[in-house]
Structures are given as structure tokens and as C-alpha cells.
Amino acid sequence: MCENADAGNGPFCSPKDGAQIQVGKTIDVIWNPAFFNSSFNNVAMIQVQADFLTRPDDGNKGGADGFTSRMLDASSGRFAWTVLAEYLGSTRAGAARPAQLFISQPAINVANTGGDGDGNDDSGRNGDGGMPMDGSSQTRIPGPRVQLIGPSSGGGGSMLNPLIIALPIALGVLALGLLVAFLVFRRRNPGRMGQLFSCGRKRDGYGERKSRTQRLRGLEIRMVDNNASTRMGTIPALGNADRNIFREEVRRQDYVRR
Structure with missing residues (x-):
């Protein structure tokens, strides 16, 4: 409940003085309703206004460059x-502009406003609300001065820059995790690693998964008596062990010699 009636920036409760407001955002301007019952003799209708200042030291001045609700x-x-972004008056990066908020009790010309003030704006302001057409005076209560700031610098690039930084880090962590998993698996299953790396090799080589009978299948081994040593006049190597x-x-x- 807003009860800021007589304190600084009264009757405003929000936004606070010096607050930064980013263009494109919607904020709540909050005031104390009791303020108008006591100070304005039961005022029923008001308007919220903002004067967009060109310099921070412009002070609480009215002007055509502003907003009226x-x-x-x-x-x-x-x-x-x-x-709105157009309130800044600049599209450059880092643009900012001070704005002075007011609550106004305009002198309504009912015949020209239809009773609600909509569409009755002869002030030159950028807004959707009404101001007096007959030049009658109005009472304006100054509130907080806020700072309008542009969107985050870089636009889409500001989203891309963190991605460029995070992607290599994520890939590095993934590669490190795979390396650790490989080393752990290799240590716990040394035989299994050999099977994994040999799974693509040819398995019909010599002696691969074959018994002696399978390796000799289809081959005929013949025993040949070779008496070449006898024909050469040499003494056979085989004989009695005690000669x-x-x-x-x-x-x-x-x-x-004979």
C-alpha cells in the first residue's frame, strides 16, 4: 500500500528518484490516492506526465517534448x-535521457473531450491523453526524476558473445570427460580394450580361433625316407648311442686313402 503523501516526491511511491528505466519496458507509476482527497479537495481525475529533459540540470520545466497519459x-x-524507444531521441549505443515525472490535474473542457479527456491533446506532447484546449491552467505536482536508458548494448551480438565464450568451454569439458571415461574403462577392463580395437581385423588368419585339426584339414603329410647321406658316403647320424x-x-x- 502506497502511503507516501507528504514525504519527498509525494504523492509518488514508484518509481524511485534516480531510477533507471530501459526503453521497451513497462513500469508501474504508483501514487497515494489519499493525497488527492486532502490536497485537491476530492480530485477525481488526474494525468501522469513526463518531461523529457535535454540536460540533467534542466530542472522541473514543462515543455512540448514529453508524455501525457x-x-x-x-x-x-x-x-x-x-x-518507448522514441523517448530517448537517439539511436546510438548507450544513449540515455533524464525524465521528470509529474501528476497533473488538467482543467478539462468537457464539451471537447467527451468527459474523459481522450483525444483532446493540444499540447504538442507525445502521448495518448488529453490536455486543455482552452488554454486554462493546470496544477502539476513534481515527482521523481528518472533516467531513460537504451536497450542492452550490442543487441543480438550481446547474446552471441556469451555463446562464443561458452561453446569452446563446453566442448573442452566434454572432451576431458570422454578422455577420463576412456582411461577409467581401460584400467578396469584391459582385456576388453584389446577386443574393441581388434574387432575390425581379419579373423581368418593363421591359427586364429582354430584347433590343430582345423589347421591341418585338407593337408596330407607324407614321410619320405631320405638316404642321401648314405649315397654320399657319410655315416648316418642315427645309430646306437654307445658307438x-x-x-x-x-x-x-x-x-x-686306400
Whole structure:
């Protein structure tokens, strides 16, 4: 409940003095309804106004460059204000502009407004509400001074920059995780790793998963008696284990010399 009637910036409760408001946002302008019952002799209708200042030291001045709301019920205590980008007066990055808020009790010309003030704007302001057409005076109560600021710098690039930074980090973490998983698996299953790496090799090589019978299948092995050593006059290597080889060699040489 807004009860800021006589304090600083009264009867405004929100926004606070010095608040930064980004264009494109909608904020609630909140005031204390009781303020108008006591100070304005039961005022029923008011308007919220904003003067867009060119310099921070312009002060509480009126002017054509500003915003005026439609006629509002003073007892509602709230107005939703959409801050348009055109209020800044600049499209450059980092643009900002101070704005002085007011609550106004305009002198309504009922014959020209239809009773609500809509469509009756002869002030040159950028707004959708009414101001007096007959030049009669109005009472304006100054409120907080806020700062209108542009959107986040870089627009779409501001979303891309964090992605450019985060993507390599994410890929690096993923690669590190895969490496750790590989090393853990290799340590716990050393035999399994060999099977995984050999799964693509040819499995019909010599002796691969074959028994002796399978390896010799279709082959015929013949035993051949080779007497070449006898024909050459040499002594067969096989014989009795207790014979004297040296003596036999001496005899063979004597036989050859004869």
C-alpha cells in the first residue's frame, strides 16, 4: 500500500528518484490516492506526465517534448507506463535521457473531450491523453526524476558473445570427460580394450580361433625316407648311442686313402 503523501516526491511511491528505466519496458507509476482527497479537495481525475529533459540540470520545466497519459481515476493509485524507444531521441549505443515525472490535474473542457479527456491533446506532447484546449491552467505536482536508458548494448551480438565464450568451454569439458571415461574403462577392463580395437581385423588368419585339426584339414603329410647321406658316403647320424664316432671317422678316412 502506497502511503507516501507528504514525504519527498509525494504523492509518488514508484518509481524511485534516480531510477533507471530501459526503453521497451513497462513500469508501474504508483501514487497515494489519499493525497488527492486532502490536497485537491476530492480530485477525481488526474494525468501522469513526463518531461523529457535535454540536460540533467534542466530542472522541473514543462515543455512540448514529453508524455501525457490518458485521464486516470485518482483513486486507482496506479498507471502502467510503457517507455518507448522514441523517448530517448537517439539511436546510438548507450544513449540515455533524464525524465521528470509529474501528476497533473488538467482543467478539462468537457464539451471537447467527451468527459474523459481522450483525444483532446493540444499540447504538442507525445502521448495518448488529453490536455486543455482552452488554454486554462493546470496544477502539476513534481515527482521523481528518472533516467531513460537504451536497450542492452550490442543487441543480438550481446547474446552471441556469451555463446562464443561458452561453446569452446563446453566442448573442452566434454572432451576431458570422454578422455577420463576412456582411461577409467581401460584400467578396469584391459582385456576388453584389446577386443574393441581388434574387432575390425581379419579373423581368418593363421591359427586364429582354430584347433590343430582345423589347421591341418585338407593337408596330407607324407614321410619320405631320405638316404642321401648314405649315397654320399657319410655315416648316418642315427645309430646306437654307445658307438665311438671318433673311431669310425678315423676308419673312414683310412678307407678313403686306400
